[in-house]
Amino acid sequence: MANLINPQTALYFRRVGIITIFAIYMLILVGGIVRASGAGMGCPDWPTCFGQWIPPTDESQLPANYHQIYADSGYKDTQFNAFKTWTEYVNRLCGVAIGLLIFMTAYASRAYHKTDKTVFYLSMAAFFLVGFQGWLGSTVVASNLRPVIITLHMLLAWFLVSLLIYTVLRSQRTFIPTINVNVLPGQFKTVLIVAMAMTLLQVAMGTQVRQAVDVLANSQVGIDRAFWRESFPIIFYVHRSFSSLILFTNSWLVWKLYRAYRGRVVFLHRMSLALISCIVIAILVGVSLDRLGMPAVAQPLHLLMANLIFGAQFSLFVYLRYAVQNMQNNSMATQ
Structure with missing residues (x-):
């Protein structure tokens, strides 16, 4: 139908x-x-x-x-x-x-x-x-x-x-075009799901950091934002270090997609570029928050990048799911 x-x-x-x-x-x-x-x-x-x-x-x-x-x-x-x-x-x-x-x-x-x-x-x-x-x-x-x-x-x-x-x-x-998803590593789907879970975990930690910043903003009125970092909870440092693992995991996904399709599948190519670009931007913005005294202008951009990262991951997951279904349907139709 x-x-x-x-x-x-x-x-x-x-x-x-x-x-x-x-x-x-x-x-x-x-x-x-x-x-x-x-x-x-x-x-x-x-x-x-x-x-x-x-x-x-x-x-x-x-x-x-x-x-x-x-x-x-x-x-x-x-x-x-x-x-x-x-x-x-x-x-x-x-x-x-x-x-x-x-x-x-x-x-x-x-x-x-x-x-x-x-x-x-x-x-x-x-x-x-x-x-x-x-x-x-x-x-x-x-x-x-x-x-x-x-x-x-x-x-x-x-x-x-x-x-x-x-x-x-x-x-x-x-x-969605019928593509051969078998050229991807067998663990690709699992790693993609793990990557999405990691993004959600990173956002949860970021929320805790954000709440800590709100508390500091109310309790340290008049104190330069550059000094707030000294009062951050341990979750801030975990959140900061976890970004490296996110970058590595998603870089592996993007590389495997490129190796498999060489940019021929337009949607996968664009989502891959969007994913890795948003992660890099998010990390750079995070560095500015850490090293440049928590500039307020960087906080909304950091949040937006986190949302875009998960959106790109989720889009890849759903697209590949339907690509698999289309491949299976075409295989059944030719039998």
Whole structure:
């Protein structure tokens, strides 16, 4: 039944899905900027911002007693800062844009309702998940930026983008070229799964480091960020050293893919280049965080690279899975 999907319809769904995926990555970057800049409470209410749908640009545009108004709501010491307010507001606008794109993806998935119901249902699940993510975003504000809620918010975005990657690749599985996966080492799939697990572990450790940085930011106000490193927990040094193992493992995967296909399989070639490039960038950014005094601008980029690394790994895993299925189906058809 999946073979009946119109190629043009599949192409349209793929384009919308890819745009949505990259938009979510952009939202993750913006969210990282919000957290690194301390702009999470730039809008102390939700869904409005300082009681307005379009936030003010100057404190004079707010009621004279706005400090007391928000103190009565549980947000004491609320101080208007135009940069932080508009940074958070842009983050919310990006969230709205993601909602519209997810809706377009879910609407486009109707074409798969008869040919591949899984694509349709996963697209609808992503749509409702974005709604839950929006609610969770309001909870982040209501909780006054509790670290556990912020982390959950980030992990849900991670899960959402992985769900969309799988959905888009599944929608295109009948168009994935039949390639001989037997030319890859027998342990390739296992190593790829281990590499994905390593990335998740590295992100978990990075989250712990991130929380430690948040604590330092609050407890060492006025102290140069370059001195924060002296107070880092041991997990920071484990996280830093673990990156070498990640680089080695993924380099092996990329090398084996190149040896097997010599760049002839465009998707595998591009994902391999994206994977190794993101790892190198992530390590370089990590070095800047370690050696250049924890520059705030590097933190969101470091988080984005981690998300892109897992996205590239997961894309390779799903693509090769369907390539194996297509090879097996063609083998059965010729018998």
